[in-house]
Amino acid sequence: MSDGMNVPTGQVLIDGEWGPPSSGEVIAVQNPSDGGDYACLARGQASDIDMAVASSRAAAEGDWGDMPAFERGRLMHRLSQRILDHVEELALMEARDVGKPLTQARADAVACARYFEFYAGAADKLHGDTIPYLEGYSVMTFREPHGVTGHIIPWNYPMQILGRSIGAALATGNACVLKPAEDAGLTSLAIGELARQVGFPPGAFNIVPGYGEEAGQALIDHPGIDHISFTGSPEVGTIVQKAAAVFRRPVTLELGGKSPQVVFADVDMENALPFLSRGFVQNAGQTCSAGSRLLVEDSAYDRVTEMVAEKVAALTVGPADRDMDCGPVINKQQYDRVNAYLDLAAKDGLTTIGQAQLAANAPSEGYYVPPTVIGDVPPDHRLAQEEIFGPVLTCIRFKDEADAIRIANGTSYGLAAGVWTEDVNKAMRLGRKIKAGQVFINNYGAGGGVELPFGGMKGSGFGREKGFEALLGFTATKTIAVKHG
Ligand code: NAP
Ligand code: MG
Numbered sequence: 417m418s419d420g421m422n423v424p425t426g427q428v429l430i431d432g433e434w435g436p437p438s439s440g441e442v443i444a445v446q447n448p449s450d451g452g453d454y455a456c457l458a459r460g461q462a463s464d465i466d467m468a469v470a471s472s473r474a475a476a477e478g479d480w481g482d483m484p485a486f487e488r489g490r491l492m493h494r495l496s497q498r499i500l501d502h503v504e505e506l507a508l509m510e511a512r513d514v515g516k517p518l519t520q521a522r523a524d525a526v527a528c529a530r531y532f533e534f535y536a537g538a539a540d541k542l543h544g545d546t547i548p549y550l551e552g553y554s555v556m557t558f559r560e561p562h563g564v565t566g567h568i569i570p571w572n573y574p575m576q577i578l579g580r581s582i583g584a585a586l587a588t589g590n591a592c593v594l595k596p597a598e599d600a601g602l603t604s605l606a607i608g609e610l611a612r613q614v615g616f617p618p619g620a621f622n623i624v625p626g627y628g629e630e631a632g633q634a635l636i637d638h639p640g641i642d643h644i645s646f647t648g649s650p651e652v653g654t655i656v657q658k659a660a661a662v663f664r665r666p667v668t669l670e671l672g673g674k675s676p677q678v679v680f681a682d683v684d685m686e687n688a689l690p691f692l693s694r695g696f697v698q699n700a701g702q703t704c705s706a707g708s709r710l711l712v713e714d715s716a717y718d719r720v721t722e723m724v725a726e727k728v729a730a731l732t733v734g735p736a737d738r739d740m741d742c743g744p745v746i747n748k749q750q751y752d753r754v755n756a757y758l759d760l761a762a763k764d765g766l767t768t769i770g771q772a773q774l775a776a777n778a779p780s781e782g783y784y785v786p787p788t789v790i791g792d793v794p795p796d797h798r799l800a801q802e803e804i805f806g807p808v809l810t811c812i813r814f815k816d817e818a819d820a821i822r823i824a825n826g827t828s829y830g831l832a833a834g835v836w837t838e839d840v841n842k843a844m845r846l847g848r849k850i851k852a853g854q855v856f857i858n859n860y861g862a863g864g865g866v867e868l869p870f871g872g873m874k875g876s877g878f879g880r881e882k883g884f885e886a887l888l889g890f891t892a893t894k895t896i897a898v899k900h901g
Contacts, residue, residue: 421505421606426456428464428625429608431471432618438463443598443627448515448744449735451781455513457601460626462634465593468622469640472564472591475619480591481561483617489539492586494614496532499525499607506603510575511736513600515746515783516699518739523864524575528607530866531579535587535887542588542887547895554898559891561589562642562666566635568628568656570648571600571746572702578604580866581645582621584886593641594623595632597648599746601625628652639663643890646670647704650875668879668889670871672704672803673831676824677860678814678846680837681716684858685723688836691860692720693727695834697772697787700733700745701754701807705832705870707860709800710789710811711823721811725770725789728809733786734775742772744783745806751783754806758788761799767791769811795823803829817842821849830873834860853880 424434426442442456458464475481480488499506503525511521544557565585569577574596585592596604608623624631632652636644636659646656647670660667677692695707712720731741745751761768770789778784787807793800799810814820824833830851836858837843843857853871856862869885871877879889 421502421509421609423602423606423609425602425605426458427605428458428460428468429605429612429621429623430464430468431622432612437461437624437626443625445513445602446599446747447512448746449512449737449782450779451783455602457598457625460595460624460631462630464624464626465631465634465638468593468624469564469638471619472593472622473640475617476561476563476589476591479617480620481589483589485540485589488587488589489536491614491616492532492536492539492583495607495611495616496529496536498610498614499529499532502606502610503529506575506606509606510600510603511743513602514571514574514699515736515744517736517741517743520699521736524573527864527866528575528579531576531583534866535583538884538887539587542891544893549897552899552901554900556896558894558896559588559887560894561891563590564640564642565590565592565890566638566641566644567592567594568632568635568644568646568648569594569596569604571597572699572704574600575603575607577647578607580881580886581647584881585645585890586620588887588890590643590890591619592621593635594621595635596623596625598625598627636660641665643667645881653877666889668871668881669877670704670879670881671875671877672805673706673829673872673876674709674801674803674827675705675707675829675832675834675852676709676711676850677707677834678820678824678836678850679710679712679716679720680839680842681713682838683716683720683836684838685720687858689723689727691834693724695860696809697728697731697742697807700742700785701787702745702750702805705854705861707832707834708804708809710809711814711820712811713820714813714815717813721769721789721791724809724811725791728770728772728787728789731772731787732775733772733784734778735782738775740775742787742807745785747783750805751785754785754804754808757799757804757806757808761790764797766793766797766799795826801827817845821846825849825851828875831876832856
């Protein structure tokens with residue numbers, strides 16, 4: 417039990433009941449702020465996934481599938497409210513589990529509630545068309561749920577990604593099987609328990625924690641799944657897509673990015689500075705849409721990068737519960753990975769122009785990487801090309817508009833981008849030319865954007881989550897043509 421929310425850690429949620437996984441084993445859960453184990457998650461395996469899929473199939477073809485859309489929406493509204501009632505407990509749990517500062521964890525809990533609220537309202541508003549056709553025919557379309565949807569989420573924003581993915585799938589009448597990340601799965605269990613309490617029918621929302629290679633692999637290989645929604649690394653994304661190909665079933669893949677912030681000399685720095693200096697720090701840089709490449713026009717390069725470096729140097733990194741600017745990264749592996757990039761920067765003679773401070777008394781076993789700004793990185797350097805997934809900003813110069821577009825588009829990713837200029841014509845030209853699923857002009861992130869379609873171009877993946885568009889991905893169009901003479 418954890419944090420007074422009656423969350424049965426170490427268990428799986430299948431068919432409305434908590435119980436031990438069939439392995440009888442658990443996975444230790446670590447607190448990245450101090451490196452200590454403090455809880456456990458069930459080590460779910462193929463047999464648990466089998467039971468979860470069978471339960472969701474029964475729900476999709478029974479109580480849940482038959483429920484009128486507005487009643488699904490009401491249940492989701494209740495869940496949203498219940499999440500809001502528990503924001504503080506959920507935030508504490510997420511802060512400890514992920515290592516994110518409390519303020520950020522609180523924002524995630526509120527965003528999770530907002531996803532369920534948004535999709536609750538949408539549940540009975542997704543409808544088909546009638547299509548003018550031949551004389552003597554009436555033709556109509558229906559948006560039908562896929563049936564049983566599998567959801568594999570990462571550890572960086574468990575509540576938000578659960579909300580956007582499960583929210584849209586439930587709203588459209590799918591029954592869901594969720595495999596949370598082994599590194600941060602506790603809030604998923606908490607939200608599953610709240611869903612149970614508000615009265616979702618058994619099987620509408622099953623949860624099987626476990627290792628990616630076991631529970632995750634069993635889910636993507638299961639013949640009884642109709643759609644897979646995956647957020648995580650490109651490598652596992654490829655595994656998920658290959659597994660889906662065997663069954664010829666649809667997938668949504670959200671695989672991260674190396675998102676550029678393109679700054680022209682006429683930038684309004686008063687507006688831009690908070691976004692430029694924090695866009696790569698949020699969640700210790702472990703954000704798929706982190707603004708991690710700062711592209712600056714030559715004539716303003718020194719001024720802009722100095723301002724950003726100075727701002728970053730004033731930030732503090734420390735334990736999640738002390739709610740500083742930045743928390744630790746998730747685990748030892750991620751800590752080593754980010755430090756390897758910093759070592760590479762040093763080896764290649766790149767200059768650190770700004771670095772945040774480590775808080776006094778930060779536990780020595782915590783995974784702290786101070787946010788770091790690296791100056792004058794060649795656009796083809798690994799630091800400018802690869803997703804570091806840590807608080808590292810790479811600064812790059814550009815000559816003119818064409819150069820900016822070329823560099824902005826010069827990675828394998830295409831998730832998000834920011835453009836900073838007072839020239840609306842230039843801003844729109846870049847907005848149209850940059851290959852990314854979202855482009856923000858004179859802002860970044862649009863305050864979360866539950867309503868805004870989100871997803872990748874190029875190597876960042878495909879399919880859209882968030883907004884109304886996500887509902888299309890969780891449904892298939894059925895056309896019925898009636899010949900009545
Ligand atoms: P990951 O391995 O892709 O994990 C994402 C999810 O997939 C987790 O639930 C994971 O379970 C599961 N998984 C792993 N192997 C699987 C398999 N063979 N079949 C089915 N599911 C599987 O990502 P990660 O280990 O958390 O992080 C590695 C890198 O991915 C990061 O450094 C970062 O670059 C990137 N990443 C991107 C995002 C994003 O939002 N785009 C989010 C997280 C990570 P386990 O956690 O239990 O292995
Ligand atoms: Mg992993």
